[in-house]
Amino acid sequence: MGRTICIVSQKGGVGKTITAVNLAAALASAGQRTLLIDCDPQGSATASVGIHDIKTGQAFQRAFQETDLAAEVIAHSCLELLKVIPAPLEIMQNDAIPISMVGKERFLHALLARFRTDFDYIIIDTAAAPASFLAVNAIITSDSVLIPLQCELLAFQSLRHTLRTLICIKKKHHLKIKLAGVLLTMYDRGEDISERIVRSARKHIRHRLFETVIPRSTQLRESASFGRPLVVQNAASSGAQGYFQLTKEILAKGKG
Template sequence: MADVITVLNNKGGVGKTTTCISTGAYLVALGKRVLIVDADPQANATSGIGFDPHTISAHLYHGLVNGRHPDDLIRPTQLLQLHLLPSGPDLAGATVELVPKEDREYRLRNILRHVRRRYDYILIDPPPTLDILTVNALTAADRIIIPVQCEYYALEGLAKLLSTIDLVNANLKTKIKLMGALLTMYDRTSRLHRAVAKEVRRKFPGYVFDAVIPRNVSLAEAPSFGKTILQYDPYSHGAKAYRKLAQEIVGLDKA
């Protein structure tokens, strides 16, 4: 039975999609079966794995709104054991079309029930907004990873996201847990970054991954080639950091 993990942040540009794709790739490298769910209408995870969102005829929208079975939507990728439930431009319309639907907050969870036994991990990449798509990504999740950019307002943003998770648990009868905060875009030469990292670890002891994702050119370049960092530059500092993160995740499950 898959562990369903949503990579959550309501701020763009913090490494959310990169974390979803790269972690998925390295979990596969560790012998795990992985499904990535692109729940963002921007479809960056879809294009970052090598698909053109504009040419995909059936994607997550058709599952959420039209009830299509996930077997009609899930696609294999260039990496064996890494599958994708893609997004497309139509998904933006789901935020309106889902409003009158029954169980609108649980549609994604119901879709994934059909395939959970096939995978070890399901990673969900929601939009950087708190809309019905993000709510679906939360109610479908067992645990949450929060990428935290090392900047001045990082602690405030992290606290708000944790409040959002508590709100969803209280009102939608879920039991979502925080797996960990992940420090991203870290520059060890920056005094601010070092200070923020130290403060995050102090405020949330036991809930911050040891792995720290550095600012890295290869991580920024890989999506434009439709490749994961494992395929594009496996010896880069960014790749090594995500390998460490994947090892931590597997280690947490064994603990």
């Protein structure tokens, strides 16, 4: 039964997509049958794994209305064990669709019921809007949530906002979802703010924190344009090594 981890943060640009894509690819490289789901209509995770054909994303979108399309929504990636459900690209732009979606926050949960046993891990990328329709679908169907925390000023304020929103969604939908962990991202060794955020996180939220800290890396930043996650493109790089370490932590501790 696939363990489902949703990557969530109320703040934009904190490393949700990079984390979703590299964690999913690293899990697949470690022999885990993995499904990456792009629940951000911007489709960054979809593009990051080299899928530019929008047909499957359209199937995901249509599946909201025609539930028989389950098999058509899954695409292949550059890794045999990594499958992808690309973003439903136009879902938020089409005014007609949201009205017909009222009450369908459990759509993704119902869709995944057909695939869950085919995967060991399901990783879901979301947009920086946890209360949005697609993100709520993602949260409802997940066992746990991973929150990236960028090493920057006001990081803890955005963490508080994200946790508050998650608690509201959890209560409203009676969920058992757990916190897989908070992941420090874009850490610059020696930089004052980065060091302060890491020290502070280790002091105040140590038990909720992944030990892994993802470094700021130019190669990670550039990797979206390769159409292949950095863990595939350059496994020896520091950014890829960070995500391999996170993957080991998740596998070893059963986090997620």
